[in-house]
Amino acid sequence: MAQNLEEAIAEAGSPVKLLWESQTPPAVVPRVVQEFSNWRDEQLAWRRTAVLYDQSHHMADLNIKGPDALKLIRDLAINSVENFPVDMAKQFVAVNHDGYVIGDNILFHLEEDEYQAVGIPPSINWMHYHAVTGGYDVRIWRDDNSLVRQGDPVCYRYQVQGPGAMDVIREATGEEPPKLKFFHMTRFTIGGKEVRALRHGMAGEPGFEMWGPWEDQAAVHAALLEAGAKHDMIQVGGRAYHTNALESGWLPRPLPAIYTDERLAPYRKWLGENAYETISPLGGSFHSDNIEDYYVTPFELDYGRIVSFDHDFIGREALEKAVDEGRTDTRRKVTLVWNGDDVADAVGSMYRPGPGAKYFNLPMSLYDTFHADRVESGGRVVGQSTWTGYSANERAILSLAVVEPELAEPGTEVTVIWGEDTPSSKLQVEDHVQVKIRATVQPAPLTTKARTSYRAD
Incomplete structure (x- = not known):
């Protein structure tokens, strides 16, 4: 065996x-209600009003902390990490030695020398493996998705997006949402709880991704639903969730x-x-x-725009050769x-x-x-x-x-x-x-x- x-x-x-x-x-979205209304109306809502995604259960979190945290990331990422301050996120993309994609995730810079990677297992496993075998001075903790983990997640994760997303956030926080650039972070108070938030959107509409400790989940969720009810926000179930990528690309x-x-x-x-x-x-x-x-290759997935040769990383030589030989438009x-x-x-x-x-x-x-x-x-x-x-x-x-x-x-x-x-x-x-x-x-x-x-x- x-x-x-x-x-x-x-x-x-x-x-x-x-x-x-x-x-x-096949992989699915676990623990999330499959349809809150019906998947057709849930899809329509992210273009017409606002939606609430529950992202707490289908992804893994890998927390990386320590003096070598950025070095680990730099050694694996095809994209530059030179401009990566606290309260910013990046799409992390990794390739193998021959320049073929292993996977991607969203990498959050939480505190000085502390980062969190959030995504499906391929890129999370790759980072985890190198963290524990590469001699890096880092400490990690990992929270797998709800198909694998016993019990509740460490963190809840929600996203509000759509044309009415900012109205929902304004209602939930009692304040004007900050005008942040894409993939920049802030903090809100929602339902009496401090919430960290990323300026993000998944179907081409504006929104925020929000997270915090699981013990705050019920209060934050209730406050978002109360605020959203005034702006025709719809919860998106597990069936419709994955289809947003069809529109976001x-x-x-x-x-x-x-x-x-x-x-x-x-x-x-x-x-x-x-x-x-x-x-x-x-x-x-x-x-x-x-x-x-x-x-x-990353070029085939339109990641050529983020490939950077300002650092050494696994696969750099292969990607540089592809650029030099004009093989980026296959x-x-x-x-x-x-x-x-x-x-x-x-x-x-x-x-x-x-x-x-x-x-x-x-x-x-x-x-x-x-x-x-x-x-x-x-x-x-x-x-x-x-x-x-x-x-x-x-x-x-x-x-x-x-x-x-x-x-x-x-x-x-x-x-x-x-x-x-x-x-x-x-x-x-x-x-x-x-x-x-x-x-x-x-x-x-x-x-x-x-x-x-x-x-x-």
Whole structure:
């Protein structure tokens, strides 16, 4: 019986075989009510009024404190940390030695020599591993998500966003919200409790992310609901939550590029038999026996704008070489708007003699944790479609994809292959046939506000 990722790969025969036939359900938002009203109205509200997200349960927190805290971060991050004062946050992005993405998280500078990384496991595990094995003078504590942890979180985490978000914050605090730049932090008093807050937004609308000790959760939550009731704020449930990325353009869950490099064998041995990277299912119409065909570069995810060579970090040499050799424009991140008639025909196949098309879960259509569908043009594969779901705001199935540069122009028509070529044994995969669905390329982020203004104000 395998006791770590390295042994699990050996037992399965390859990384692809390990993940492709994983019997673990797809990652979800645990402990959060699935729908407070209905997921359609919850989606519409983040464009029309205001919403309250409960982010307390689906992410892990890694607190890093000590004289070497910034050195640890600097050694792993592709982005600069030179301008990183207390009460500021950054998107932390890590790559492997060959320059392929391992993961990202939001990194908060809480106090002098104290930082907190918040996100899903791949980047959290990577930072944790180096913190405990790299000889750094740091102390860490970790709080895993509510699927893993017993009991309540250490911290609650809420986000209020939407056109009416500032009205809700003003009502809840009794004060005018400070005019902060994106990813800068402040403190509020809400429900008689001190709350730390990050200027943030997740679907291209303004908002604040707020957190504090779990024992303050009930008071803060009640005060936010009371304030929000006066401004038509709606709570967002677990079903709608993940779909906000379809509109904001952030591509969640790239497959972490850790499965093959011999230099990472000690890391794979450190990751346990039940680690996220060991058990999470991989699926989609794109299938390759080479796990590296699923890897993405930071340039493909539009992180080239934050890559900085003002410091040494794991993967720097590979990224510098890519820049020098002009290999930074291999694929571009886009939004695909799926053709409604083709989707309707695929969904309708469940009412005809079967097998029909792969079932569309709504609003998130994925049946796995790591997903890659073939994007085709002219009969050849030109990219991969990943995060897929329905947006009531756009009245369409959307997906985030990476495609060849010449096909990234808005309005370009491509074809997405939906369903697995040979249905796997994954729990959410029934007998089905593949179908072709036309899709139109649009920018990522899809909304103009998310592309142009909300990070700048």
